[in-house]
Amino acid sequence: MRVSVDRLTKQFRDVRAVADLSLEIRDGEFMALLGPSGCGKTTTLLTIAGFYKPTSGTILFDGRVVDNVPPRDRNIGMVFQSYALYPHMTAHDNIAFPLKLRRVPRQERETRIKTVAAMLGIEDVLPRRPGEMSGGQQQRVALARALVKKPGLLLLDEPLSNLDAKLRIVMRAELKRLQKDLGITTIFVTHDQTEAMTMADRIAVQHQGALQQVGSPEDLYRRPANLFVAGFMGTPPMNFLDVSLEATGDALVLRRESFRFSLPDPLKQSLGHLVDRKLILGLRPEDIEIKPEEASQAEVYVVEPLGREALVTVKVPGAMLKVLAPPHIQLQAGTHVGWHVMPDRIYLFDAGTEEALLVPGS
Amino acid sequence: MRDVLRKRSGRGALAFFMGPSAALVVLFYFVPVILTFLIAFTSMGRTLLWDFIGLGNFARLFGIGARDPLVPRILVNTVVFTLGALPVTVIGGLLISVFSMRVRPGAGLFFRSVFFIPRALPPVVWGFLWAWSFEGTRYGLFNAIRSAVGLPIVQWLIRYPMIIVVLANGFLGISLAMLVFSAAIATIPRDLTRAAEVDGASEGQITRHIILPLLRWPILTMTAWHLMSFLNSYVYVMLITGGGPYYMTEVWSLYAYHMAFVQYRYGYGAAFVVLLVVVNVSLLLLVLRAFGMRRMLTRGKIEV
Numbered sequence: 001m002r003v004s005v006d007r008l009t010k011q012f013r014d015v016r017a018v019a020d021l022s023l024e025i026r027d028g029e030f031m032a033l034l035g036p037s038g039c040g041k042t043t044t045l046l047t048i049a050g051f052y053k054p055t056s057g058t059i060l061f062d063g064r065v066v067d068n069v070p071p072r073d074r075n076i077g078m079v080f081q082s083y084a085l086y087p088h089m090t091a092h093d094n095i096a097f098p099l100k101l102r103r104v105p106r107q108e109r110e111t112r113i114k115t116v117a118a119m120l121g122i123e124d125v126l127p128r129r130p131g132e133m134s135g136g137q138q139q140r141v142a143l144a145r146a147l148v149k150k151p152g153l154l155l156l157d158e159p160l161s162n163l164d165a166k167l168r169i170v171m172r173a174e175l176k177r178l179q180k181d182l183g184i185t186t187i188f189v190t191h192d193q194t195e196a197m198t199m200a201d202r203i204a205v206q207h208q209g210a211l212q213q214v215g216s217p218e219d220l221y222r223r224p225a226n227l228f229v230a231g232f233m234g235t236p237p238m239n240f241l242d243v244s245l246e247a248t249g250d251a252l253v254l255r256r257e258s259f260r261f262s263l264p265d266p267l268k269q270s271l272g273h274l275v276d277r278k279l280i281l282g283l284r285p286e287d288i289e290i291k292p293e294e295a296s297q298a299e300v301y302v303v304e305p306l307g308r309e310a311l312v313t314v315k316v317p318g319a320m321l322k323v324l325a326p327p328h329i330q331l332q333a334g335t336h337v338g339w340h341v342m343p344d345r346i347y348l349f350d351a352g353t354e355e356a357l358l359v360p361g362s
Numbered sequence: 363m364r365d366v367l368r369k370r371s372g373r374g375a376l377a378f379f380m381g382p383s384a385a386l387v388v389l390f391y392f393v394p395v396i397l398t399f400l401i402a403f404t405s406m407g408r409t410l411l412w413d414f415i416g417l418g419n420f421a422r423l424f425g426i427g428a429r430d431p432l433v434p435r436i437l438v439n440t441v442v443f444t445l446g447a448l449p450v451t452v453i454g455g456l457l458i459s460v461f462s463m464r465v466r467p468g469a470g471l472f473f474r475s476v477f478f479i480p481r482a483l484p485p486v487v488w489g490f491l492w493a494w495s496f497e498g499t500r501y502g503l504f505n506a507i508r509s510a511v512g513l514p515i516v517q518w519l520i521r522y523p524m525i526i527v528v529l530a531n532g533f534l535g536i537s538l539a540m541l542v543f544s545a546a547i548a549t550i551p552r553d554l555t556r557a558a559e560v561d562g563a564s565e566g567q568i569t570r571h572i573i574l575p576l577l578r579w580p581i582l583t584m585t586a587w588h589l590m591s592f593l594n595s596y597v598y599v600m601l602i603t604g605g606g607p608y609y610m611t612e613v614w615s616l617y618a619y620h621m622a623f624v625q626y627r628y629g630y631g632a633a634f635v636v637l638l639v640v641v642n643v644s645l646l647l648l649v650l651r652a653f654g655m656r657r658m659l660t661r662g663k664i665e666v
């Protein structure tokens with residue numbers, strides 16, 4: 001099923017939860033709706049499901065306006081953040097519930113329950129009630145209940161957030177695989193950028209109700225449209241430094257207190273018109289190289305070994321930089337380090353509008 | 363920490379905090395009950411003499427030897443009254459709660475307030491309201507309306523006395539039942555009913571398959587509560603029909619009252635009360651046994 005969200009706005013009294021959101025979700029696509037807490041993700045999802053009426057704008061399923069179709073007639077499957085399993089019914093009856101309401105004959109019902117239970121590996125818990133299941137089992141049962149009616153659209157509201165870290169990684173992969181196998185159009189709400197990056201075909205980043213950018217995970221990571229997206233995508237997040245662009249003689253220099261960064265020739269041309277503007281320099285932790293250097297003003301603040309690499313916080317005049325360093329690097333708090341960035345790895349943003357002015361590879 | 367506190371203050375604290383209320387319960391509950399039990403074995407009348415006559419009162423009550431011809435009728439009245447008012451209260455309370463919480467949440471507060479008014483009124487006023495509404499002359503509310511549109515007046519309290527006292531008591535019970543059910547419905551997570559809606563349930567199906575099963579405990583509690591409450595109730599019957607016409611609405615405890623305080627047959631009246639207390643205690647034990655006392659006292663409102 002193809003879903004079009006057209007200039008959707010949802011206003012609750014004094015809160016504008018969703019602001020002028022337009023989004024096109026292709027048939028069979030896995031779309032992640034990503035944003036920080038309170039940015040309107042759930043509201044968007046509930047509006048698509050039909051629980052809220054749009055304040056303005058429309059929602060179309062396969063080109064058909066559904067604004068007046070109640071949730072029960074939208075042919076959607078939904079997994080709630082709380083799972084919302086019926087506490088007085090066994091897992092089996094939970095999954096059977098939508099089929100019973102549709103008067104699916106008993107025989108077919110049982111077959112379908114068996115199939116979906118096998119697919120999700122929950123045959124064992126079918127006779128149990130939600131209170132007697134682990135979080136991961138509840139999540140699978142909720143998913144089974146959503147899938148058993150073969151919906152045209154699957155809506156998932158942070159379905160992994162109640163699971164422990166290990167199970168979350170397992171379920172991430174399983175859910176992705178399942179979605180691809182079944183080919184159901186899926187909207188997946190999350191505030192976890194890793195989840196969005198790893199699972200989704202495309203990600204829509206939302207901030208304070210407004211859509212920031214839509215694109216493939218790669219797109220958002222490599223070519224963020226603005227400061228918010230750049231800061232949201234990637235862990236650890238991008239470093240930001242307030243800088244100004246100055247022309248000294250023939251050279252273009254990014255300057256911040258004692259720090260100077262001369263732009264190489266190709267960039268000089270494209271950024272010439274930005275001289276004297278206030279800019280924000282973005283540097284990904286993995287793009288910064290550090291090595292001990294006595295004379296440097298930068299000094300190591302803390303080292304956090306992550307196994308595969310080490311996350312080093314470097315104190316530079318007026319700011320802290322997060323740097324991903326090779327694990328074997330011999331650094332300690334207090335070591336003076338020099339730091340270095342390849343000119344083709346830098347991001348620049350307008351300090352006023354926060355729009356991206358320069359991203360690597362452009 | 364807890365254990366230390368418990369050990370140190372232990373008995374003394376228990377006596378200090380529980381003492382006064384325990385004393386009150388003994389003084390105002392157990393003492394009267396014991397006195398009543400004793401009186402039931404006497405022929406005490408207007409003269410207040412303690413003449414013990416063994417099981418005489420009970421023999422009469424059960425129709426052994428000199429029988430009381432009114433007892434069977436009163437028994438039937440009590441059963442009809444209790445079993446009539448119970449569904450009015452429980453089903454009425456459920457209907458209003460579901461309607462005001464789910465169907466028309468906007469009008470909910472208004473609705474619940476209206477049905478709470480009876481509880482806020484002094485019993486005499488509530489009784490008088492019913493008596494006045496169904497007054498048999500053209501000054502009664504319904505008869506006034508009927509005369510105004512040219513219909514003949516109806517002797518409501520003579521033609522439908524039982525229905526009227528059942529409704530008066532049932533409606534009064536609704537206030538508490540509705541309050542308990544509404545509170546329980548309010549604790550049902552929003553996502554649950556939303557999930558049911560996505561699953562294809564209509565509002566009626568949501569109520570039947572989700573809301574009502576989750577209200578199981580509140581419903582059982584309210585049923586048990588009001589069963590005992592109606593079994594012992596006589597105030598409104600007394601205020602509205604006085605038990606009449608000719609004992610048609612005379613219920614057990616009202617008869618006990620009439621025997622003791624109108625006919626001054628204290629001994630005989632006490633025998634009725636003793637029997638009622640026995641029935642009450644048996645019912646209570648039965649209820650606690652069926653529900654499990656622990657569960658009833660510790661369970662949350664709904665099972666989630």
Ligand SMILES: Nc1ncnc2c1ncn2[C@@H]1O[C@H](COP(=O)(O)OP(=O)(O)OP(=O)(O)O)[C@@H](O)[C@H]1O
Nearest residue numbers: 012015016017036037038039040041042043044191
């Ligand atoms: N029913 C409602 N009435 C009033 N305000 C609401 C309602 N639902 C949500 N809001 C407000 O709208 C904004 C967006 O809420 P929403 O639940 O959509 O956020 P979210 O992105 O899902 O957040 P989270 O990640 O914490 O779940 C919040 O400011 C919230 O307080």
Ligand SMILES: [Mg+2]
Nearest residue numbers: 041042043157
């Ligand atoms: Mg949410």
